[in-house]
């Protein structure tokens with residue numbers, strides 16, 4: 001196969017993966033809403049199929065360019081979403097045995113991939129000299145792996161935790177809805193009326209999203225998993241920078257923002273061990289870290305200019 | 314109130330406030346807040362242009378918003394990472410860190426010397442199980458001890474009591490301590506390396522030799538605050554420079570072919586310096602940083618040579634969408650000895666088809682290689698204003714008049730009039746190398762490795778304790794096991810159940826009985 005065919009194959013497989021993810025995402029959300037296990041099974045299967053196509057796309061891209069397939073923003077994005085989906089399927093679904101979160105992880109990947117094809121696509125080409133280094137290959141793999149785990153833990157799981165925690169709190173604060181003749185006059189009327197949906201539906205829906213405490217623990221585990229990987233990515237990046245420019249740290253925007261992300265997640269890990277900061281406050285720090293991650297990933301590459309755009313030298 | 318009692322009261326309040334500061338520094342909340350503040354400061358540093366990285370943007374800001382720029386400058390926003398408040402923040406963090414770590418380290422050492430302490434009440438523990446087995450207590454304890462050891466528990470000494478205390482997971486605290494202490498090592502490495510080192514740039518034309526010494530650097534050289542002028546004196550001789558491009562104009566390789574020489578001028582090694590592949594001699598490293606064209610220009614006055622040599626040309630940044638390969642290279646030759654003084658601006662086209670394309674189609678063709686190079690020139694006469702500061706390739710024509718202009722091809726000589734001729738005998742390239750010495754690198758690397766190695770057990774292992782007691786029960790024994798975990802309690806539940814089974818099984822096993 002020649003370069004052009006490989007490149008086309010990569011694009012086709014990418015699109016197939018994207019559509020599979022969209023379908024699986026809808027399936028997962030359907031499962032979250034209605035709790036039909038068959039739908040979940042199909043969604044999960046489609047997600048695995050999409051993952052396989054996605055892996056094919058990345059590999060073909062690598063052969064087309066004649067190098068590792070992580071050399072520009074389009075390729076980073078593709079790999080990032082691949083790892084988020086893979087991480088979700090293997091860690092959350094197979095590991096934690098939680099079924100209901102697939103829609104969110106897939107939504108993140110679908111968004112990332114859509115942005116990648118729409119705004120960031122470039123044809124496969126060899127690396128510019130500055131990126132042609134052993135260390136940057138290691139660095140980028142670690143950075144993408146760390147990012148995808150942070151996105152899963154600090155983004156998806158943390159948001160769900162906050163949502164679920166809020167719901168649990170408001171339920172705990174309100175009187176039980178089914179008990180007729182509640183004497184609590186302060187209770188919101190829709191709770192007294194049993195709201196507009198049957199009680200059974202409410203409980204089954206609530207039952208699908210794991211309890212806040214479980215989500216919290218999953219978010220923590222995922223972030224704790226990502227943190228050393230990110231640390232390693234920053235170190236590998238510094239080694240590369242030393243090799244390329246003669247200084248391991250120069251506070252250029254990319255370096256600065258990966259440092260910021262790292263410090264925020266170090267803050268998160270501390271918050272988990274600080275009384276009064278556990279739970280929601282720590283979760284807010286994790287979310288801030290997620291925002292910082294997005295800035296590191298998109299804004300720095302696309303808008304904030306530094307000493308070295310990663311072109312030419 | 315007597316003066317002595319009031320002074321003792323004030324010393325008490327002083328001691329009280331010192332203790333308060335110390336306690337505050339030791340608290341996790343302080344560490345947390347300081348970490349978040351440092352993140353915030355770094356955000357400011359990435360949004361406001363920083364000196365040394367975006368000088369042009371700072372200058373633009375002084376022009377457009379002088380008041381705001383002045384304010385920013387006053388509070389150090391143009392140099393966040395060198396500002397007093399950033400230094401203050403991380404110093405405070407390090408002090409806080411030391412305040413945290415000292416007691417933790419002392420406790421750790423005490424803990425390492427001691428043995429796991431016995432417990433009195435096992436059945437009140439979070440995890441508790443009993444097994445009735447058919448061997449006598451002594452043997453059950455002996456066997457249990459062996460099982461726990463094999464499972465890498467630290468086990469209490471046997472003191473005749475039919476009981477064991479054991480614990481595991483000290484690696485968590487050791488790793489955490491190592492991780493946190495390593496930041497001091499990191500700081501030492503950074504301060505030592507930057508303090509005793511230097512970085513700067515060398516501009517070397519093909520065929521030239523450059524000696525590593527303060528005076529030979531191009532532009533600013535950054536020398537550390539403990540640097541005592543011990544420049545190495547090593548030399549580098551540049552044979553040639555090669556830049557290769559792909560047909561798309563994307564650069565594929567930049568190589569400086571050079572020899573490295575010791576201070577006495579003996580060739581030590583021959584090297585190819587590429588992006589990502591620096592060369593090193595005597596702790597001094599050379600990094601490929603940039604390159605450009607240096608036409609050899611000779612100026613004669615009535616046949617007498619008055620200026621000659623390769624002139625380093627520079628390129629303007631290309632407009633959006635254009636490749637630098639489409640732009641000419643600009644340089645200036647100044648002739649202050651003439652009366653009136655003369656300054657000549659040159660624009661070099663390494664491939665004359667680039668210029669031709671521009672003239673014919675309005676669009677310069679990318680120049681990948683040398684092909685019949687040509688220079689356009691414009692000469693000015695008047696006063697060079699040499700007293701005013703101006704850059705290498707800048708010509709201040711405020712006090713000059715345009716005199717004449719034209720083109721000169723490689724190998725040609727043109728007559729400017731007034732007995733002045735300009736020749737262009739040869740075209741060379743120059744290479745820009747970043748030159749740096751950092752003796753602290755290995756310390757920084759070591760600290761980074763320790764950070765990473767400490768982090769893993771600190772995050773993933775967990776402290777757990779187990780107590781076993783064997784009480785006689787008729788001919789057999791009741792094995793009582795209690796335990797708890799400080800972290801990962803849900804995982805411990807499973808581990809505990811398995812362990813209890815194993816202890817009971819091992820105690821009853823026949824084979825290998827003593």
Ligand code: HEM
Pocket residue numbers: 266269270272273338339340341342343344406409410411413414488489490492493496768771772
């Ligand atoms: C240089 C800045 C600091 C960084 C980057 C940092 C980072 C971290 C990280 C990543 C952890 C989680 C790993 C572990 O459990 O050991 C941690 C834990 C911890 N840090 Fe720090 N830290 C810093 C400063 C401090 C300071 C100033 C204190 C003292 C107040 C401190 C006290 C602790 C404690 C007690 C733990 C253990 C928490 C636990 O057991 O869960 N750290 N730190």
